[in-house]
Amino acid sequence: MKTVIIKLGGAAITNKKGSCQLANESVLDALIQQIQQAHSYLSAHGHQLILIHGAGSFGHPQARRYNLKAGWIANSGGLSTPPLANADEEQQANQAALLEQKAGFAHTRKCLLELHLALLSRLQQHGLPVLGLSPFDYLETDGGDKSPNVCFENLTNRAKQYLKLGFIPMLHGDAVLDRSLGCTILSGDIIMHKLVMLMPNITRCVFVTDVEGIYDADPKIVKRPKLIKHMPICSEQEEHQDTQSLPKRGGATKTEANRKQRRLAPISISAGVVDVTGGMGGKVKWARQIILDAATALSRTDVEIVICKAGSSEATKVMGLEPVLTDKGLPIPGQLMTVFTWAK
Numbered sequence: 533m534k535t536v537i538i539k540l541g542g543a544a545i546t547n548k549k550g551s552c553q554l555a556n557e558s559v560l561d562a563l564i565q566q567i568q569q570a571h572s573y574l575s576a577h578g579h580q581l582i583l584i585h586g587a588g589s590f591g592h593p594q595a596r597r598y599n600l601k602a603g604w605i606a607n608s609g610g611l612s613t614p615p616l617a618n619a620d621e622e623q624q625a626n627q628a629a630l631l632e633q634k635a636g637f638a639h640t641r642k643c644l645l646e647l648h649l650a651l652l653s654r655l656q657q658h659g660l661p662v663l664g665l666s667p668f669d670y671l672e673t674d675g676g677d678k679s680p681n682v683c684f685e686n687l688t689n690r691a692k693q694y695l696k697l698g699f700i701p702m703l704h705g706d707a708v709l710d711r712s713l714g715c716t717i718l719s720g721d722i723i724m725h726k727l728v729m730l731m732p733n734i735t736r737c738v739f740v741t742d743v744e745g746i747y748d749a750d751p752k753i754v755k756r757p758k759l760i761k762h763m764p765i766c767s768e769q770e771e772h773q774d775t776q777s778l779p780k781r782g783g784a785t786k787t788e789a790n791r792k793q794r795r796l797a798p799i800s801i802s803a804g805v806v807d808v809t810g811g812m813g814g815k816v817k818w819a820r821q822i823i824l825d826a827a828t829a830l831s832r833t834d835v836e837i838v839i840c841k842a843g844s845s846e847a848t849k850v851m852g853l854e855p856v857l858t859d860k861g862l863p864i865p866g867q868l869m870t871v872f873t874w875a876k
């Protein structure tokens with residue numbers, strides 16, 4: 533039995549240029565039909581499905597506005613307010629800023645839950661047994677992005693329980709409480725990482741977004757960028773050695789040739805609109821981390837991560853566990869997606 537995780541990216545399910553705006557109904561409908569199709573195939577073959585969704589315009593602008601990722605402002609001695617001469621005034625100003633931030637935290641969670649409910653109702657209308665699972669209710673992180681796996685055990689156990697009962701758990705990026713920061717923003721990309729680390733049978737993680745995959749430059753800015761179809765990941769140490777031994781100018785070294793062979797192309801990632809969790813750069817970082825940690829900490833080299841476009845024929849195939857590389861481990865001609873695997 534295999535488990536597939538599909539992350540519905542904020543760019544695919546919301547209008548990221550707005551605030552609390554869903555994507556076009558036709559885009560959402562196409563995506564939900566793909567999920568329905570994938571679920572029918574997976575369940576008919578004894579496999580399981582987990583959904584995670586991003587926040588898009590129902591979380592990133594709000595988290596940015598209230599500065600939620602770095603924790604309660606009192607922890608850092610106040611936000612941007614300059615020190616006041618009078619200590620009482622300063623304390624009052626800090627308290628007012630903290631109250632505003634807490635109201636912002638509550639508001640952000642309300643927006644996220646609106647998106648969550650909107651997706652739940654659309655998925656349920658298609659007969660899918662999807663149960664919502666909000667990280668906020670099941671965990672406290674400890675140190676934001678650096679939180680240890682143990683913080684995610686309750687959440688993972690709950691997801692496992694839903695799967696066992698025949699439900700599709702749907703988690704999401706969330707505003708959560710954090711033991712050291714007070715609060716933080718937890719990306720769905722990190723949840724994906726933790727689920728792979730804590731569940732033994734996740735073999736494919738699919739990120740669906742609004743572009744075909746990772747290009748060498750943002751396809752919304754640069755004309756005819758090159759799609760990076762395969763990113764074989766090796767150990768950090770090997771990559772470090774490669775970088776160290778690259779020639780300063782001209783002349784190809786043996787390691788440079790190796791590097792080329794593994795197609796570690798330079799990528800330029802634009803910052804995007806308002807993503808507090810790193811946008812496409814964050815996705816690349818966590819995709820690499822998942823492959824690396826699964827291979828090194830769990831001796832699992834079978835995990836595949838794919839970034840593809842919502843509504844595309846590639847997304848349908850990838851969600852339904854069709855092969856993403858040829859028998860020789862090469863990209864399938866004509867397929868537009870980015871695949872991360874352990875470098876063989």
Ligand SMILES: Nc1ncnc2c1ncn2[C@@H]1O[C@H](COP(=O)(O)OP(=O)(O)OP(=O)(O)O)[C@@H](O)[C@H]1O
Nearest residue numbers: 541542543586741746747749750800801802811812
């Ligand atoms: N080098 C690049 N290759 C591909 N897309 C890029 C690149 N640089 C920037 N982008 C932008 O990244 C965007 C997708 O990333 P983004 O984080 O917005 O996805 P998302 O679907 O919202 O995911 P999430 O909900 O996880 O944040 C694309 O709309 C694209 O314009």
Ligand SMILES: C=C(C)CCOP(=O)(O)O
Nearest residue numbers: 586587591705719720809
């Ligand atoms: C911005 C919030 C609240 C969650 C972010 O989750 P992501 O969109 O999965 O990175």
